[in-house]
Amino acid sequence: MKVRVKMFANLQEISGTSEVFLDAETVLSALDQLVRMFEGLKPEIFEDYERKQLMARIKIMVNGTSIDYIDGLKTVLREGDRVAVFPILAGG
Amino acid sequence: MTSKILRVDMNELKVSCEEVPERWRNLGGRALTSTIVAEEVPPTCHPLGPRNKLVFASGIVTGTSAPTSGRISVGGKSPLTGGIKEANAGTSFAQKLARAGIKAIIVQGMSKDKYYLLNIAKGKRDLIEATPWCGRGLYEAFAQLREKFGKDVAICATGIAGELSGAAAGVAFNDIEGLSSRYAGRGGLGAVMATRGLKFIVVDDEGGPGVEIKDKELFKKGTKKLTDALTTHGVTKPGGTLNTYGTDALINVINEAGALPHRNFSSGYDELAPLVGGEKKAETIKKRGGERPHMCSPGCIIQCSEVWVKEGGKDPVGVLEYESVWALGPNCGIYNLDDVGELNRACNDLGVDTIEMGDTIAVAMEGGLAKFGDGKKALELMEEIRKGTPLGRILANGTEFTGKALGVTRIPTVKGQGIPAYDPRPIKGIGVTYATTPMGADHTAGYAIAPEILGVGGKVDPLDTKKADLSRGLQQATAFIDTSGYCLFIAFAVMDIPEGLEGAVESCNAVLGTKWTVNDAVALGAKVLDIERNFNKAAGLTRAHDRIPEFMKLEPLPPKNVVYDVTDAELDKVYPN
Ligand code: SF4
Numbered sequence: 001m002k003v004r005v006k007m008f009a010n011l012q013e014i015s016g017t018s019e020v021f022l023d024a025e026t027v028l029s030a031l032d033q034l035v036r037m038f039e040g041l042k043p044e045i046f047e048d049y050e051r052k053q054l055m056a057r058i059k060i061m062v063n064g065t066s067i068d069y070i071d072g073l074k075t076v077l078r079e080g081d082r083v084a085v086f087p088i089l090a091g092g
Numbered sequence: 093m094t095s096k097i098l099r100v101d102m103n104e105l106k107v108s109c110e111e112v113p114e115r116w117r118n119l120g121g122r123a124l125t126s127t128i129v130a131e132e133v134p135p136t137c138h139p140l141g142p143r144n145k146l147v148f149a150s151g152i153v154t155g156t157s158a159p160t161s162g163r164i165s166v167g168g169k170s171p172l173t174g175g176i177k178e179a180n181a182g183t184s185f186a187q188k189l190a191r192a193g194i195k196a197i198i199v200q201g202m203s204k205d206k207y208y209l210l211n212i213a214k215g216k217r218d219l220i221e222a223t224p225w226c227g228r229g230l231y232e233a234f235a236q237l238r239e240k241f242g243k244d245v246a247i248c249a250t251g252i253a254g255e256l257s258g259a260a261a262g263v264a265f266n267d268i269e270g271l272s273s274r275y276a277g278r279g280g281l282g283a284v285m286a287t288r289g290l291k292f293i294v295v296d297d298e299g300g301p302g303v304e305i306k307d308k309e310l311f312k313k314g315t316k317k318l319t320d321a322l323t324t325h326g327v328t329k330p331g332g333t334l335n336t337y338g339t340d341a342l343i344n345v346i347n348e349a350g351a352l353p354h355r356n357f358s359s360g361y362d363e364l365a366p367l368v369g370g371e372k373k374a375e376t377i378k379k380r381g382g383e384r385p386h387m388c389s390p391g392c393i394i395q396c397s398e399v400w401v402k403e404g405g406k407d408p409v410g411v412l413e414y415e416s417v418w419a420l421g422p423n424c425g426i427y428n429l430d431d432v433g434e435l436n437r438a439c440n441d442l443g444v445d446t447i448e449m450g451d452t453i454a455v456a457m458e459g460g461l462a463k464f465g466d467g468k469k470a471l472e473l474m475e476e477i478r479k480g481t482p483l484g485r486i487l488a489n490g491t492e493f494t495g496k497a498l499g500v501t502r503i504p505t506v507k508g509q510g511i512p513a514y515d516p517r518p519i520k521g522i523g524v525t526y527a528t529t530p531m532g533a534d535h536t537a538g539y540a541i542a543p544e545i546l547g548v549g550g551k552v553d554p555l556d557t558k559k560a561d562l563s564r565g566l567q568q569a570t571a572f573i574d575t576s577g578y579c580l581f582i583a584f585a586v587m588d589i590p591e592g593l594e595g596a597v598e599s600c601n602a603v604l605g606t607k608w609t610v611n612d613a614v615a616l617g618a619k620v621l622d623i624e625r626n627f628n629k630a631a632g633l634t635r636a637h638d639r640i641p642e643f644m645k646l647e648p649l650p651p652k653n654v655v656y657d658v659t660d661a662e663l664d665k666v667y668p669n
Contacts, residue, residue, distance in 0.1 A: 008344045009333055012371055057326060057547055064350035064361065064518075064652060066545075069553050084348040088326040090546050090584045091339030091370075091396075091414045092536060 003081045005030055014040040028073040030083050057088035094301040095195040102288045103201030107217040112195050118604050120152035122178040122574035123620045124196055125167025129176055130623045135630035139171035140257055140287045148197040151577015152600045155190025155303040158315050161577045162186050162389025170279035171259040173507040173532035175628040177279035182388035183265035185246035192300035203289025213296040222291040229441035230264055230272035238270050241294050248293040251443015253477055254286035258488025260448040273410025274388055277445030306605035314598030321592025322393055325585035334396040335385045339414035341370035349545050350652045353515045355425045355464045356454035357504045360515050360649045364427040368417050381405035394581055400433050409437045418513035419450020431467025438474040451491040451510030459498025502643045507532035517649040517656045519544050521559035527638045528666040530624035538566035549587030557658045560665035571617035576600050638663055
């Protein structure tokens with residue numbers, strides 16, 4: 001499935017880009033490819049890469065819905081999905 | 093206790109110092125302004141008539157060395173909502189007022205025909221005629237006042253919009269550069285100030301008594317706990333997201349969540365949003381030689397602020413906050429930071445609240461006065477306020493007034509106040525806060541976005557419609573923070589790090605000599621809300637006013653295509669009595 005992965009805040013600075021297009025069946029596969037493309041993102045996204053454990057505060061949305069309310073890292077992606085990855089942030 | 097209440101009688105042009113009554117002693121900020129307004133202002137009075145009052149109070153720890161605590165509350169009956177209002181700002185004015193030994197200023201009565209400046213300096217509390225600075229933009233006026241009274245004075249003002257009695261008029265304060273960019277913006281209190289005949293307050297705290305701290309050891313302990321929390325948490329620490337990108341980092345996350353209102357709340361997502369996001373803005377400021385990070389008031393360790401400048405580093409505006417960028421940008425279909433910067437400059441110059449003005453312009457665009465996306469025309473509309481034309485007077489009265497004048501039915505307001513930068517249709521809890529806070533649509537009153545979207549202070553599903561308990565708890569905690577003098581942004585850290593909240597409460601205890609627990613602090617917040625709601629009830633506001641605009645229940649918001657479906661019964665559960 002061709003999907004669009006968007007990165008924000010310091011993730012943009014680390015990767016030097018704001019989005020990439022990937023072929024991925026699940027969110028985990030998309031993130032896996034992302035951190036292999038940009039090694040510097042690994043410690044920002046994964047607390048424990050081997051165990052595929054995400055950083056506590058990293059936020060991942062698929063088409064605007066947090067994966068916490070879909071199927072976590074196992075969330076299945078469809079053609080044209082938009083995956084957004086944010087570090088912890090807030091404002092007001 | 094050395095601090096005093098300053099009563100400014102604009103009928104008699106008399107300023108008097110009063111002892112602080114026992115019952116007000118342990119109050120500050122919002123608790124104090126709301127208590128004074130509830131005691132002294134008849135709830136049914138006309139907000140711009142002779143019986144309304146305007147009250148200023150710094151927070152409990154403001155003026156001490158407590159971190160991130162330069163906040164001032166301004167209170168009165170709101171011409172926008174018809175209810176009680178507390179609006180607050182971060183500014184050195186708050187700290188100087190507290191250090192000058194003034195716990196609150198109560199401005200009452202109305203001068204006959206002239207505008208005045210209240211000059212508070214060593215041994216002086218004088219009312220001076222302010223006519224020379226009337227009808228002028230506030231950037232120019234602030235520069236002239238600093239020229240006349242000294243570079244280190246702090247300034248508070250109402251602008252041209254206030255002079256027009258516009259319900260969108262805010263109360264302006266100086267930032268650390270002396271620009272008129274810090275606002276207690278919401279609710280039209282600038283019009284209350286102007287109708288008293290008070291145009292400016294200038295404060296010089298030199299030689300003032302300072303803020304007494306009853307227990308210095310406890311103060312040290314409490315502020316250290318808070319400082320540790322602020323410098324550890326990913327949102328508030330140096331180099332954290334607030335410090336690096338400012339509040340505007342939210343543009344992208346809220347847009348991605350499908351909840352950033354575009355073109356007068358007609359869509360929740362647009363591909364163009366990143367053009368005005370915090371990432372883009374921080375990069376532009378760096379290139380142009382503006383400032384980022386920056387603090388709105390001395391002693392802030394979060395430093396979320398900035399100085400936006402034009403190409404070539406010229407013409408500083410001050411901060412472009414998330415709310416302002418959204419209101420004057422995507423909400424008007426404008427995705428150009430330079431246009432947003434100039435619109436924000438116009439707001440600061442004319443003395444209007446950026447959120448209210450952004451909502452107003454978007455409604456005016458929907459009503460056919462300009463095309464969505466036309467930044468130049470939006471600026472021309474704002475210039476109508478400067479000229480005082482009939483159209484300018486309509487716009488200066490805010491979103492609802494403008495919508496009615498133009499026959500627009502999609503009017504995003506609650507209790508007459510413009511809805512801020514989160515569409516409540518896909519984020520239900522923030523809608524519960526908009527509907528039920530005594531303040532009218534106000535995100536800061538109970539910031540449900542933190543757990544609903546940001547995963548700060550817990551995690552809850554934004555689409556879950558059972559949010560009464562969440563909103564009530566946040567509203568109570570917020571009412572306490574608004575009382576303490578700490579910036580609300582400490583909440584991001586202290587919601588996740590309990591020792592930080594303990595430290596904030598301990599620092600208040602240290603100043604006052606009280607023995608509050610964290611629960612007592614939240615109970616004080618609940619009491620403040622009771623006072624405010626009772627005022628509103630007596631002013632004629634009912635449960636029918638605790639509602640989200642009808643169009644949000646009828647029109648699904650793309651791209652999630654959801655309506656606002658929290659039941660009235662759930663909204664009424666926030667305040668069962
Ligand atoms: S965090 Fe931002 S708004 Fe709050 S006091 Fe600091 S600079 Fe001002």
